[in-house]
Every structure is written in C-alpha cells, then in structure tokens.
Amino acid sequence: MYASPFSNSQGKQSAPSQFKENARNEIYNKLPSVSGSSRSPISTLKSSSSIRSAPSQFFKKSSYQPSHRSAHTTSSSSSASIFSSFGKRSVRSAPSIYSSSTGTIPEDSEPLTVTVEQLVNDIVLHESHFAKVYESKQMSVSDPEELYKISLGSSLAYQNNNENLIDWNLNVTRCKLMLTQLPSVSTASNEISYNQNFPPQLIGDLAQLCHLIIIQPHISDTELIFTLIQSNLYEEHNLDLSFKKSVAEISVKQSRLLQINEIRQNQQHPNMQFNEHDFLKFKFKEIALRNYLINLAAAATTANEYKFKVDELKRGLKMEGKKKLSKDEKKQLWEQVRSDVFRRAGLE
16 A cells, blocks of 8 residues: 655555545644634545636736746747747756756757747647547557646636636646646747757746746656645745645645555456556646645635735724724634635635
C-alpha cells in the first residue's frame, strides 16, 4: 500500500472517501478561520456549476500589479494580440524538488516571443489535434490523456462572474501554463515554431503575472508537491506557506489513493501486488492541481469577503455610535462567508 512521505499515520491508508474525512480538519485548521468547521475542502472530479466557459472580457488588460520575479524586457511580438506588446518573461522548470530555475536561451539564438493568449490557444489546438488523431486511429489504451494532453490545467474552465471566486480566471490561466511539453502545432504556424529545448519568451501584460512551468512527465509525488507549493498560484493573496503545503500534500496524496483504487478495480485479482511507486498518471496529476487550485481559491475568497464584510459592518456601527463587533458576531459572520464561498466553489 502506498505510504505518503508526508503522512503522519502508520500502516494502511484508508480509501479516498475516508481520506477526505481525515483531511478535512488538516486543511481547515490552516485556514485563517476563527472557528472550526465540518466542511471538506477537498474536491475530486466535481465541478462547481458556477464555473463556465472562458469570458471574452478576461483577455483584456489586467488590473494587477506586476509580480517581482527575475525577467527581462522584450520587444513586441509580430503576431496580433489584445494584450500589451511589451512585457516580461519568466519560464520555470520543475525537474526536481531542489530547483525551479529560469529558462535560458543561447546568446546566438533568437528567442521566440509569444503572448500568453497565443500560447494558451496553441495548447488547446495541440490537444484538440492529437485527440482527433487518437480517435481516428481507434487506438485502445487505458489512459488516452497521456497521448494528447500536455497541460495540467487544460480541463479547468473559466467563470463568467469575476466576483464568484476571486482571481479565478487569472489562476486558471496560470494552471494552463503548467505543461509536460510545449505545443507542436500553432495557429500562427508561419510565425511560431516551438523549440522543446528552449521555452518561448512570454510577452504582454499577462507575462508579468503568468509563468510557463515545464513539468517532467515522470515527476514524483514529492516533486509535484514541491512544484505546486512553489508555483505562483494565488501569490498576490499571501496565503500561509504551511496552509499551501498541507493542501498540496493532501491533494497529491488523494490523487495517489485514487490511482491505487483505479488500478485495483481494473485488476482481476484485487489483492494482486503492484508497484506503489508508479508515477501518477496524467489525469491524476490534473486532479491534484485542480484540488490545490480550488482550495487556494476558496481560502483567498473567504478571507477577502470576510474582511470586506467586517469593514462594512464596522463603518455602520461607527455611524450608529455602537460598540465594536463581538467575537461571537465575527465568528458567525465568518461561518456565513465561508459557507457561501465553499458552496460556490463546489466544496460542500
């Protein structure tokens, strides 16, 4: 049986459904909460009904301030873009738990420049193209995702209501740039040809907020946890590091348990031994990333909306000449806000 290096328990691990119960308090205790809760923050394949297709208004100039990371200014791309034609570049690699370095290009090579929008479009094109190739060949494989998917965030949907979960669309885009390889096709084939050895230089406004992360196809669970923690998902909200670590560990561990459970279900003999150290399949890496993202989104949204409502109530009390909010009133308000956010996030 798989034993997670981050688990405090000994011996056999429980089934995924039980694991969600055990994981509940671990994640919640790390939230900036004022009281306990019985809600489970872990989600697997369940999607919030409020998360829909990408809104066109998302691809406009961002109101965020640039994050401060190593980068250099580049010239504008020749391809048309609704983003700014100037920006910064940041390419990250996740080959091991010890490094997350900025990609470099030889001095005598001309770097390929591309907007975040163009790259995301090319990722979609690549996956759509090779999905059709897979279907046309009528191939019979247990995990077709391994054959045509390259983005761990390709299954994530944008939401039309930007106030539903704070900064969701921005962070979905960040997830879509977590790749196992670069696209091999492009909508601008005459202008863009991706070199797998030298990642492109991101330009435009979103290039200051989004980073291309190349994940090795056979990344270990420990390396995947490290990559999630070190990513820039919800970095603007300064979430507690120990909280992010707990969410990453639990998200990856649950994906591991789901994979083990699938293997056993597909075996004629459930008690047959298998290699517990097999790498996570692509679809289970996707689940781990989605769980990590949605829990960070819920935490950030809860904290933001709670602060807004507290400030609003304080202003009202001040105008009425009343006392400050009591601890019980704050506790009740927190529970109301968190309940609403978790419901919208599909985590209930």
